Amino acid sequence: MTRLIALALIAASPVYAADFSEGSTAKSWNLYAEAPALFEAKVVDITCEVTGDCPDNCGDGDRQLGLLRAADGVLVFPNKNAQSGFQGATVDLLPFCDKQVEVDGLLIEDEDIQGATNIYLVQKVREVGSEDWVKANTWSKVWAAKYPEAKGKGPWFRRDPRVNAHLAETGHFGLGLEKDAELIKELFE
Incomplete structure (x- = not known):
C-alpha cells in the first residue's frame, strides 16, 4: 500500500507532469513559462466543480469556465482566448458546456511562481469526434453585439x-x- 501511495505522489508531482505539446499548433505569445498544449477535457463551471453550486448551462456565461483534463483529472483554468487582450475564454467555451472537447493553446506552468500552474490560453476548440476546429476569438464580436x-x-x-x-x-x-x-x-x- 505504501508503494502505491509513493507512486501516486510521484505521478502527481510537477517533475512527472505530462507533456501535452505533441500535435499542438498553438502560436506562441512569448509569455514566460508558456508551452504549446493540446489535450482532451470536459468544459465545466469552475464554481460548480469546487462547491457543488451548479446552475444550468454552466451559468450562461456569468461564471468562469474550466477544463477538466481527461488525461489526469486536473482542473485547468482557461483565462485567455486567442485574441490579443486578456478578455477570458468563457464566451468561446460556453457552447461546449459539459461536453468533451479537444483544446489547443498555450499552457503556463512554473512551480517557482505561486499560482502559475494549469493556466491555459485557449486558441481553438472542438468537440471530441469533430474534425472542425473553432477559433477561440469571438469575445469582441459578442461584446459588440451586447x-x-x-x-x-x-x-x-x-x-x-x-x-x-x-x-x-x-x-x-x-x-x-x-x-x-x-x-x-x-x-x-
Whole structure:
C-alpha cells in the first residue's frame, strides 16, 4: 500500500507532469513559462466543480469556465482566448458546456511562481469526434453585439458601460471620486 501511495505522489508531482505539446499548433505569445498544449477535457463551471453550486448551462456565461483534463483529472483554468487582450475564454467555451472537447493553446506552468500552474490560453476548440476546429476569438464580436451603444474608436474597456459605471462610482483608483480628484491634482497639476 505504501508503494502505491509513493507512486501516486510521484505521478502527481510537477517533475512527472505530462507533456501535452505533441500535435499542438498553438502560436506562441512569448509569455514566460508558456508551452504549446493540446489535450482532451470536459468544459465545466469552475464554481460548480469546487462547491457543488451548479446552475444550468454552466451559468450562461456569468461564471468562469474550466477544463477538466481527461488525461489526469486536473482542473485547468482557461483565462485567455486567442485574441490579443486578456478578455477570458468563457464566451468561446460556453457552447461546449459539459461536453468533451479537444483544446489547443498555450499552457503556463512554473512551480517557482505561486499560482502559475494549469493556466491555459485557449486558441481553438472542438468537440471530441469533430474534425472542425473553432477559433477561440469571438469575445469582441459578442461584446459588440451586447453593447451596440459602446461602438467607437479605442479600446473596448474605455467604452464598456459596466466599466464606466464602476469608474463613475469608485473613481479610477477605486478610492472614491473625492480621493481621485486629490490624487489627479497632486500627480498631474
